[in-house]
Amino acid sequence: MSNIQSVLEEKRLFPPSAEFSAKARLDKDKLAALRAEAEKDPVGFWAELARRNIAWQTPFRTVLDDSQAPNYRWFTDGRTNASANCLDRHLGTKGDKIAIRFEGDKGDTKTWTYRALHAEVCKLANGLKSLGVTKGDRVVLYMPHTPEAVMAMQACARIGAVHSIVFGGFSSGSLRDRIEDAGAKVVITADGNSRGGNIIELKKAVNEALSSGCKSVEKVVVLKRSGHDVAFDAKRDVWWHELLAKQSSNCDPEWVESEHPLFLLYTSGSTGKPKGIQHSTGGYLLGAHMSCLWVFDLQDSDVFWCTADVGWVTGHTYVGYGPLSCGATILMFEGVPTWPDAGRFWKVAQDHGVTIFYTAPTAIRALMKLGEEPPAKYDLSKLRLLGSVGEPINPEAWMWYHRVIGKEKLPIVDTWWQTETGAIMMSPIPGATATKPGSCTQPLPGIFADVVDEAGEAIKSVEAGGYLVITKPWPAMLRTIWGDNERYIKTYFGQFPGKNLYVAGDSTHRDKDGYYWIMGRIDDVLNVSGHRLGTMEIESALVSHPRVAEAAVVGRPHEVKGESVFAFVTCKGARPQGEEADKLLKELREHVGKEIGALAKPDDIRFSDNLPKTRSGKIMRRLLRSIAKGEEITQDISTLENPAIVSQLQGKA
Numbered sequence: 001m002s003n004i005q006s007v008l009e010e011k012r013l014f015p016p017s018a019e020f021s022a023k024a025r026l027d028k029d030k031l032a033a034l035r036a037e038a039e040k041d042p043v044g045f046w047a048e049l050a051r052r053n054i055a056w057q058t059p060f061r062t063v064l065d066d067s068q069a070p071n072y073r074w075f076t077d078g079r080t081n082a083s084a085n086c087l088d089r090h091l092g093t094k095g096d097k098i099a100i101r102f103e104g105d106k107g108d109t110k111t112w113t114y115r116a117l118h119a120e121v122c123k124l125a126n127g128l129k130s131l132g133v134t135k136g137d138r139v140v141l142y143m144p145h146t147p148e149a150v151m152a153m154q155a156c157a158r159i160g161a162v163h164s165i166v167f168g169g170f171s172s173g174s175l176r177d178r179i180e181d182a183g184a185k186v187v188i189t190a191d192g193n194s195r196g197g198n199i200i201e202l203k204k205a206v207n208e209a210l211s212s213g214c215k216s217v218e219k220v221v222v223l224k225r226s227g228h229d230v231a232f233d234a235k236r237d238v239w240w241h242e243l244l245a246k247q248s249s250n251c252d253p254e255w256v257e258s259e260h261p262l263f264l265l266y267t268s269g270s271t272g273k274p275k276g277i278q279h280s281t282g283g284y285l286l287g288a289h290m291s292c293l294w295v296f297d298l299q300d301s302d303v304f305w306c307t308a309d310v311g312w313v314t315g316h317t318y319v320g321y322g323p324l325s326c327g328a329t330i331l332m333f334e335g336v337p338t339w340p341d342a343g344r345f346w347k348v349a350q351d352h353g354v355t356i357f358y359t360a361p362t363a364i365r366a367l368m369k370l371g372e373e374p375p376a377k378y379d380l381s382k383l384r385l386l387g388s389v390g391e392p393i394n395p396e397a398w399m400w401y402h403r404v405i406g407k408e409k410l411p412i413v414d415t416w417w418q419t420e421t422g423a424i425m426m427s428p429i430p431g432a433t434a435t436k437p438g439s440c441t442q443p444l445p446g447i448f449a450d451v452v453d454e455a456g457e458a459i460k461s462v463e464a465g466g467y468l469v470i471t472k473p474w475p476a477m478l479r480t481i482w483g484d485n486e487r488y489i490k491t492y493f494g495q496f497p498g499k500n501l502y503v504a505g506d507s508t509h510r511d512k513d514g515y516y517w518i519m520g521r522i523d524d525v526l527n528v529s530g531h532r533l534g535t536m537e538i539e540s541a542l543v544s545h546p547r548v549a550e551a552a553v554v555g556r557p558h559e560v561k562g563e564s565v566f567a568f569v570t571c572k573g574a575r576p577q578g579e580e581a582d583k584l585l586k587e588l589r590e591h592v593g594k595e596i597g598a599l600a601k602p603d604d605i606r607f608s609d610n611l612p613k614t615r616s617g618k619i620m621r622r623l624l625r626s627i628a629k630g631e632e633i634t635q636d637i638s639t640l641e642n643p644a645i646v647s648q649l650q651g652k653a
């Protein structure tokens with residue numbers, strides 16, 4: 001509620017600058033015209049964009065097939081290839097333009113032109129073919145954030161293989177589960193890499209995952225990055241450089257149906273195991289491409305830096321595909337914002353002449369804490385646009401970004417979207433929209449959002465609070481959950497039966513100007529540093545420890561991370577106290593790190609004899625959330641089975 005109050009009191013309005021608007025792809029009038037077109041004929045609107053912006057080998061005639069809704073299909077009889085759209089189509093006009101600028105953790109730099117990138121991607125694509133990878137096969141990528149990760153995505157796309165990237169921060173156990181769910185034939189990884197000066201043991205984790213299952217995997221391609229010794233299975237493993245040395249730098253793209261899956265990306269849900277979100281080729285690419293042009297106003301001279309790792313959807317749409325499909329220059333940086341010192345991000349931005357900077361509120365808050373001196377040391381005058389994604393950006397962080405990095409003149413685009421939506425759904429258009437700190441403003445042209453009540457009824461007034469829904473299909477939307485279409489239907493379209501609404505899982509407020517303010521998740525999903533974590537996943541990880549009987553995980557507001565993981569744990573045997581409790585606490589944190597990955601480690605763990613349950617046995621999560629926040633308990637606890645437990649949970653007894 002306090003969050004809702006603070007944003008409702010937010011009255012500041014920042015109109016787009018005349019200077020920016022004058023050069024922008026979209027100004028107010030052009031945006032209004034696009035919106036009007038989309039309103040009039042949403043399907044025709046997307047069809048026209050798809051014809052003009054995507055290179056088709058076979059043009060489509062069917063635009064939207066909704067005969068099996070909510071399994072929507074777009075551009076079904078068209079054929080295209082994502083890699084051809086990102087690379088081949090620029091060779092004639094932009095072959096010598098830099099596609100990727102790269103800076104490693106330790107400061108090493110390298111660039112690739114579109115021609116050079118095309119050649120590498122072709123070699124890898126041929127290499128994958130030589131390993132037996134064909135159209136539709138799944139390839140898991142467990143890689144550092146280096147250009148080779150983009151090459152691997154592009155190479156898979158080129159031959160119609162389906163990539164599934166697992167973030168390098170996930171543990172070997174999480175990696176194994178994802179490899180097995182996808183039934184991957186090949187894994188592409190690296191020996192290891194440096195991040196913030198620490199070695200990330202990628203190959204070691206792959207070895208562990210494969211020794212405990214993953215029977216589908218035939219080959220492992222290993223990029224030499226760290227150069228440190230790793231266990232190598234000569235029959236199964238092949239070095240990237242040895243595989244590519246023998247290959248031709250030409251590889252004809254495999255023209256796939258528009259609906260052919262381009263990639264899977266696993267994300268957390270409120271219950272059970274992670275969901276393999278499946279994206280299509282043509283529709284996804286269209287969303288990625290149009291949003292780059294509209295939201296980032298991508299121009300030929302830009303250097304676009306999206307700081308997200310390729311392991312997240314942002315690193316797919318705004319590193320691996322969108323900007324390349326526009327023929328832009330992107331920057332990839334392997335390291336972390338504040339290593340070796342507090343100015344690293346700003347130094348990287350300066351040294352590479354970054355013009356568009358897209359990052360997450362958690363990074364902005366972390367940088368904000370370090371003060372105004374680090375950014376002041378560097379020349380950031382090339383910057384012309386700032387972006388934010390991953391969680392609601394609090395007005396303080398927004399204002400700091402605006403004042404200290406944006407020098408009070410750069411537009412900020414606060415972009416709301418999800419792994420499932422494929423591309424940005426709501427955002428200001430920088431040359432057209434007046435922004436309000438903390439609001440992602442309005443849906444993009446062709447995207448139809450609304451606010452509904454508990455029964456799924458649209459709230460008629462402009463000013464409204466409730467569930468955020470999307471009312472019409474859009475090309476970049478997910479197609480299904482890999483191997484579990486029932487779960488797809490239930491999770492995204494099952495909340496309000498018969499209404500055919502895509503339910504995002506976020507609650508929202510729409511103000512009197514029709515601007516949207518995202519309030520957070522409505523399900524049991526945490527948003528830690530802009531990454532989704534299911535509370536159930538962390539609870540299961542805790543319970544898999546031999547000492548743990550039961551666990552309940554909730555989120556607690558955190559200054560930098562947005563939310564942190566707070567776990568309430570009951571143990572087998574006596575409740576641990578004193579030194580024993582401290583020891584077990586450390587052990588449990590490590591255990592969760594090992595089971596899921598470091599980002600899921602609980603910041604707080606509290607031991608108690610029982611968890612607070614209603615008489616029907618349901619854990620009272622709302623109560624636990626209040627306790628985690630350190631709030632006074634004002635709610636009715638008379639239905640509690642064991643009211644005495646409350647002071648223990650508060651850490652008082």
Ligand code: WT7
Pocket residue numbers: 267313314388389390391392393414415416417418419420440504505506518520521527530531532
């Ligand atoms: C959830 C999706 C899509 C890229 C990264 C996260 C939250 C995302 C915003 C924003 C408020 C946001 C939502 C959403 N979220 N962007 N600009 N303002 N909330 O992808 O892991 O699929 O998470 O992140 O809660 O549902 P994801």
